[in-house]
Amino acid sequence: MSQHRQSGAPGRAGGVPALPDLPEATVARLPEYLRALHNLADAGHETISSEGLSAAAGVNSAKLRKDLSHLGSYGTRGVGYDVALLIEQIEYVLGLTQRRAVALVGVGNLGHALAGYDGFASRGFRIAALLDADPSRVGEEINGLVVRHVDELPAVAAEESIAIGVIATPAPAAQRVADQLVAVGVTSILNFAPCVLSVPEGVDVRKVDLAIELQILSFHEHRKASLTALPATGGSALTALPGGLAATDTQEAIGT
Amino acid sequence: MSQHRQSGAPGRAGGVPALPDLPEATVARLPEYLRALHNLADAGHETISSEGLSAAAGVNSAKLRKDLSHLGSYGTRGVGYDVALLIEQIEYVLGLTQRRAVALVGVGNLGHALAGYDGFASRGFRIAALLDADPSRVGEEINGLVVRHVDELPAVAAEESIAIGVIATPAPAAQRVADQLVAVGVTSILNFAPCVLSVPEGVDVRKVDLAIELQILSFHEHRKASLTALPATGGSALTALPGGLAATDTQEAIGT
DNA sequence: CGCGATTTGTGCACGTCTTCACAAGCGCCT
DNA sequence: AGGCGCTTGTGAAGACGTGCACAAATCGCG
Numbered sequence: 338m339s340q341h342r343q344s345g346a347p348g349r350a351g352g353v354p355a356l357p358d359l360p361e362a363t364v365a366r367l368p369e370y371l372r373a374l375h376n377l378a379d380a381g382h383e384t385i386s387s388e389g390l391s392a393a394a395g396v397n398s399a400k401l402r403k404d405l406s407h408l409g410s411y412g413t414r415g416v417g418y419d420v421a422l423l424i425e426q427i428e429y430v431l432g433l434t435q436r437r438a439v440a441l442v443g444v445g446n447l448g449h450a451l452a453g454y455d456g457f458a459s460r461g462f463r464i465a466a467l468l469d470a471d472p473s474r475v476g477e478e479i480n481g482l483v484v485r486h487v488d489e490l491p492a493v494a495a496e497e498s499i500a501i502g503v504i505a506t507p508a509p510a511a512q513r514v515a516d517q518l519v520a521v522g523v524t525s526i527l528n529f530a531p532c533v534l535s536v537p538e539g540v541d542v543r544k545v546d547l548a549i550e551l552q553i554l555s556f557h558e559h560r561k562a563s564l565t566a567l568p569a570t571g572g573s574a575l576t577a578l579p580g581g582l583a584a585t586d587t588q589e590a591i592g593t
Numbered sequence: 594m595s596q597h598r599q600s601g602a603p604g605r606a607g608g609v610p611a612l613p614d615l616p617e618a619t620v621a622r623l624p625e626y627l628r629a630l631h632n633l634a635d636a637g638h639e640t641i642s643s644e645g646l647s648a649a650a651g652v653n654s655a656k657l658r659k660d661l662s663h664l665g666s667y668g669t670r671g672v673g674y675d676v677a678l679l680i681e682q683i684e685y686v687l688g689l690t691q692r693r694a695v696a697l698v699g700v701g702n703l704g705h706a707l708a709g710y711d712g713f714a715s716r717g718f719r720i721a722a723l724l725d726a727d728p729s730r731v732g733e734e735i736n737g738l739v740v741r742h743v744d745e746l747p748a749v750a751a752e753e754s755i756a757i758g759v760i761a762t763p764a765p766a767a768q769r770v771a772d773q774l775v776a777v778g779v780t781s782i783l784n785f786a787p788c789v790l791s792v793p794e795g796v797d798v799r800k801v802d803l804a805i806e807l808q809i810l811s812f813h814e815h816r817k818a819s820l821t822a823l824p825a826t827g828g829s830a831l832t833a834l835p836g837g838l839a840a841t842d843t844q845e846a847i848g849t
Numbered sequence: 850c851g852c853g854a855t856t857t858g859t860g861c862a863c864g865t866c867t868t869c870a871c872a873a874g875c876g877c878c879t
Numbered sequence: 880a881g882g883c884g885c886t887t888g889t890g891a892a893g894a895c896g897t898g899c900a901c902a903a904a905t906c907g908c909g
Contacts, residue, residue, distance in 0.1 A: 437807075456803060524814065527803075533651035539817070550801060558757065
């Protein structure tokens, strides 16, 4: 422990502070660090070096140090970071000191699985409501929660203070659900439906599209295959593209 | 519209299609464009401008044009892009002209849902095998596929040509499964387990962690709350943080 | 008490990604 | 045929993210 109110970030050190506005890339990695830290804590570590933590989190150690430096200076030179303290700091910054209520809309195939996923509960969230538009699903009990009709959203929002909405409906229904969520004051949405949502400014949307992930992998797979197929022809870039169909203008060379 | 010959047996003159090596950011967006294009095609559009397509895909139009320019010039100035042609181009580049076989390991809560997710089938993939380490799950039939034991992976890989492995096991089992997948020649892995996988060079891993997504949203939620809490106070911002649980040195006054 | 081993925090240089802005190209209309 | 409006493709500038390499800080030990 230390009382350094040293240089670095303007002002606040030890105290709890205004949130520094972290780079998005850093924010995206903090949860990763947090998970690694919990593992280390469980394993009995009291301190951890940036090298050790970065290995556990799968990132470059310099990057990790820079990330952590953004939220203040909680390491000790020559020693490393205090695991418990760092956990607390990251949880604070991520807003995990309160257990946020999540409303899950769409209890179909995927939604059902999400409702039963205990990774949410164990990492700072509480599924506070399950909703669906299909009357035949309303009333079903999943994991101790009864599915309610999506039109009850206003009532649900009044009962629980919903912080985050999760959309697990088919794509065509997603935009409407998003609108409904926004209407009851939800400003953070996690969207599993394969479509683009438009929301007013101030509302954050994150998207998870399983097929897209596979398609990205497919690209690399395709690329690896085409590379191993031909030795090391450096020069000819996209010479022969799918030829067959593009009877039109593909023959034009590209200037450069 | 044309069919093209190829896939496994490219009798094509000129040899293998040298894929341009696209920027990762571009690759990550191509699937998005593809989905938007399919929607547009279904809606009867034959051509689409970069403006229109970028709106449908939720990106900046200049970015979209630059992305598309990386894979060749398939637009017509003054008109736009031919929807069908562009679909074909993107599918080719992403390697979706062949339907890739996916092996799904871990048929628990989430894995079960993934096995039943038809978004895979409709977007270029075929779930070729379901595997699990739990003997009590082996033999179960899901969506027409019988769950096999994970140790049968070599046999499975011999039967089907597995292009992508999906890991939906608990975290502690994930690394071992990854090793097994790599051992049978899988070079692309989609990991849903909340842990870091280490794999040999040449193997691509993408990760989807649902809790991380929520935590990122939580950060922004926290931040929005702290901003609205103090409108104009440029200086210190003691937000809604209950000094309570940060038991350490949170009370320290800030030197400045 | 000072020295060396260790590890953080960060300046700097580099690469990648984004965005603007505009010339070049294309089709349509007159 | 020629001009005009629309849209693509891209150069250039800037924002952002990454990683090296090293000075500053701390601990342990002789």
